[in-house]
Amino acid sequence: MDIPRDLKYTKTHEWIKRDGTRIRIGITEYAQKELSDVVFVELPKLGQDVLQGRAACVVESVKAASDIYSPLSGKVVAVNKDLELDPALVNKDPYGRGWIFDISLSKQEEINSLLDANQYDTLIHQKA
Amino acid sequence: MEVFKEVQTRFLPLHDYNKSLGAKFIEFSGWEVPAYFTSIIEEHEAVRRGAGFFDISHMGEVHVRGEKALDFLQSVVCNDVSKLKEGEVLYTPLMLASGGVVDDILIYYVKPAHYFLIVNAANIDKDFKWFLTHNSFGVEVENVSPRRGIFAIQGPKSIELIKSIFGGDVEKIAYYHFANRQFLGKEIVLSRTGYTGEAGFEVFFDIEMACELHEIIVEKGSSFGLKPIGFGARDTLRLDVCFPLYGHELTEDTTPLEAGLSWTVHLDKGPFLGRDVLLAQKKNGIKKTLVGFEMVGRGLARGGYAVFHNGAKAGHVTSGGFSPSLKKNIGLAYVPVEAGTVGASIDIEIRGEHVEARIVKTPFYKKRR
Numbered sequence: 001m002d003i004p005r006d007l008k009y010t011k012t013h014e015w016i017k018r019d020g021t022r023i024r025i026g027i028t029e030y031a032q033k034e035l036s037d038v039v040f041v042e043l044p045k046l047g048q049d050v051l052q053g054r055a056a057c058v059v060e061s062v063k064a065a066s067d068i069y070s071p072l073s074g075k076v077v078a079v080n081k082d083l084e085l086d087p088a089l090v091n092k093d094p095y096g097r098g099w100i101f102d103i104s105l106s107k108q109e110e111i112n113s114l115l116d117a118n119q120y121d122t123l124i125h126q127k128a
Numbered sequence: 129m130e131v132f133k134e135v136q137t138r139f140l141p142l143h144d145y146n147k148s149l150g151a152k153f154i155e156f157s158g159w160e161v162p163a164y165f166t167s168i169i170e171e172h173e174a175v176r177r178g179a180g181f182f183d184i185s186h187m188g189e190v191h192v193r194g195e196k197a198l199d200f201l202q203s204v205v206c207n208d209v210s211k212l213k214e215g216e217v218l219y220t221p222l223m224l225a226s227g228g229v230v231d232d233i234l235i236y237y238v239k240p241a242h243y244f245l246i247v248n249a250a251n252i253d254k255d256f257k258w259f260l261t262h263n264s265f266g267v268e269v270e271n272v273s274p275r276r277g278i279f280a281i282q283g284p285k286s287i288e289l290i291k292s293i294f295g296g297d298v299e300k301i302a303y304y305h306f307a308n309r310q311f312l313g314k315e316i317v318l319s320r321t322g323y324t325g326e327a328g329f330e331v332f333f334d335i336e337m338a339c340e341l342h343e344i345i346v347e348k349g350s351s352f353g354l355k356p357i358g359f360g361a362r363d364t365l366r367l368d369v370c371f372p373l374y375g376h377e378l379t380e381d382t383t384p385l386e387a388g389l390s391w392t393v394h395l396d397k398g399p400f401l402g403r404d405v406l407l408a409q410k411k412n413g414i415k416k417t418l419v420g421f422e423m424v425g426r427g428l429a430r431g432g433y434a435v436f437h438n439g440a441k442a443g444h445v446t447s448g449g450f451s452p453s454l455k456k457n458i459g460l461a462y463v464p465v466e467a468g469t470v471g472a473s474i475d476i477e478i479r480g481e482h483v484e485a486r487i488v489k490t491p492f493y494k495k496r497r
Contacts, residue, residue, distance in 0.1 A: 036152070037169045039450040040428050040457070042479070058479065060428050062168040062450050063154075063360050084426070 001124065002029045004095055008111065009120035010071045012053075015095065016114065018105075023072055026099040027059065027090060030124045035061040038090040043079040044101050050074060052110050057100060059090060072110045074103035141277050141338035142183045149356060156359055157250035159186040164358035171361035172452040175324050179283040180357035181345060188252035189276045189332065190245045190259070194267035197241050204262050204401055205235070206384055208394040212237040217304045217321055220392050221384045222247075222255060227405030228380040229387070231255050232372060234321065236306055246278075246332075248374045262401070277335045279345065281354070282328030282365075284496070289352045290329050293344060294318060298329070312337055323362060325369030325495055361452075368453050368493035370420060370460065376431055376446040377418055377460055385409050386462070388418045388490075416443060417468045420490035421476075423457035425483035429476045430459075436475040436482055437467040445476060453493045459485070 007015045013031035017024040032038065040060040050056040050070035057068050079101045083089055090098040105111075115123065138159045140146070146153075151162035164171055174180050192201060201209045207220030214237055222230040231251040236244045247255045252273050259269045281290060290298050294309055298318055301307050306319040317332040333341055346354070363373070370388075372378045377387055384393050385406055395407055423429060429448035434441055448459025463474060470489050475482040 034152075036164060037167050037450075040426070042427070060450075062364060062452070063163060065428070065430065 003117045003121050005117045008114040012069045014071045016071045021105045023103050023105050024099050025071060025101055026094055029094050032091045032094045037062045038087045041083040041087045044076045046076055048076045050103060072105055074106045076101050077104050078102035140183045140185050141335055142342055162358040164360045165356050168360035169452045171357045172364050174355040175283045175326055175357060175365055176453055178353045179285040179289050181354050182280040182357050184280050185277040186249040187278055188247040188273040190247060191270045191272060192243045192267055193241060195241055196265035197243055197267050200265040200267045206400060207392040208397045209235055214239055215305050217306055223402040224380055225401050227383040227402040229378045230258050232374055232378050275335055277333050277338045278330055280322055280330045282322045282324040283326050285352045286328040289349055293348050312340055323371055324365040364452055367447050368451055370491040386414050386416050414465060416462045417465050418460055419463055419468045419487045420492060421459055421485040422488050423485050427478040427483045428457050434477040435461045435463055442467055458492050
């Protein structure tokens with residue numbers, strides 16, 4: 001299972017990539033495999049405030065709709081419009097072209113509560 | 129969903145095999161069943177283009193025997209069982225006196241005074257009690273579900289595969305017909321039926337045969353590209369062709385006429401449960417009707433979502449989602465008759481927002497000829 005070392009993770013299977021105060025957010029390889037066949041992504045709205053651990057958007061697979069929880073609090077500054085045309089990017093390239101949204105971080109200290117790659121690896125192997 | 133929770137989860141005969149393939153499991157009608165093996169979309173396509181294998185042993189099998197077996201069945205279903213010839217299969221709603229539907233079932237005419245029924249897993253106990261309650265005909269009703277297994281092989285390549293397993297003459301079994309065969313020293317039933325809208329067979333057998341029969345099917349199936357199919361694709365396949373799913377399109381609160389099953393309603397065949405209600409509906413018209421729709425706005429409609437017409441709540445979605453065949457978001461919904469014309473616009477409430485959908489002709493998908 002691919003778990004890039006340079007990302008941080010949540011227990012609910014989102015990843016973040018940090019670039020200063022700008023944070024990119026998506027779902028992990030494990031999450032996309034669990035969902036299978038993503039056919040629709042309801043993106044958050046630009047400028048929307050999101051809170052750590054609260055639903056920010058919805059990813060729907062053929063079988064069900066799943067909430068995506070924001071790993072950190074902040075304001076949505078970009079959304080991946082490519083997912084409107086090709087939601088399966090979430091399956092094909094979850095850490096790359098399948099990113100979902102960017103936020104500008106409002107609470108630095110929240111980052112400390114996220115998991116690193118090793119911790120996330122342990123978490124999903126406990127599940128399996 | 130009207131599923132009767134079982135105290136204990138039950139497992140299909142191929143459960144361990146399914147597990148070894150890495151299937152993702154879900155609970156369905158008290159059974160732990162595979163949702164998918166690789167992907168719902170891949171499995172859906174496999175059945176539309178090649179051949180797919182389903183273990184559907186969760187479904188029930190009930191035998192009805194006795195001199196008055198025909199009269200008994202006629203009294204509890206709305207379709208006309210008297211039209212059946214030996215070796216033929218009939219689809220029919222099982223009726224309540226209210227005109228609602230207890231279950232939708234298949235009736236197999238074995239020989240005079242002997243029929244067997246295939247019923248939905250969630251409804252086995254309910255149906256069985258219903259039969260006993262209405263058995264004023266002295267017939268013997270036997271629930272053999274726990275002893276019986278069912279496999280389905282479906283898809284354009286399935287007939288050739290079935291021929292290679294059970295012999296060339298199976299091709300002579302026409303759609304909605306069945307025949308008995310000796311296989312592995314036991315009697316099995318080959319039924320040209322299915323729940324996918326493709327060509328195919330369902331095979332009924334003694335549950336002890338399950339693994340041996342399955343091995344043979346897998347071995348012969350390999351040259352046909354046979355793939356195991358989960359219940360996820362079983363649902364998307366049947367929705368494409370608008371086969372109703374009990375608990376969704378059919379319930380105790382909907383009549384066969386409202387569900388678009390008027391072809392199963394034979395009011396002139398004599399008395400049966402719910403006939404008065406259906407007769408009145410036929411005369412005065414129905415108020416709600418089942419329609420198919422395609423999403424116009426962005427979003428997926430799921431079963432249970434509210435439907436709005438001219439700004440007012442008008443009904444609900446019974447089943448909905450993404451169709452891998454059409455690459456569109458589709459669904460079925462109950463709406464008031466006056467809102468149910470093809471081409472008309474309705475709104476589906478998705479997470480608090482109204483999203484436009486358009487009523488379209490059904491079925492959504494038709495088998496390629």
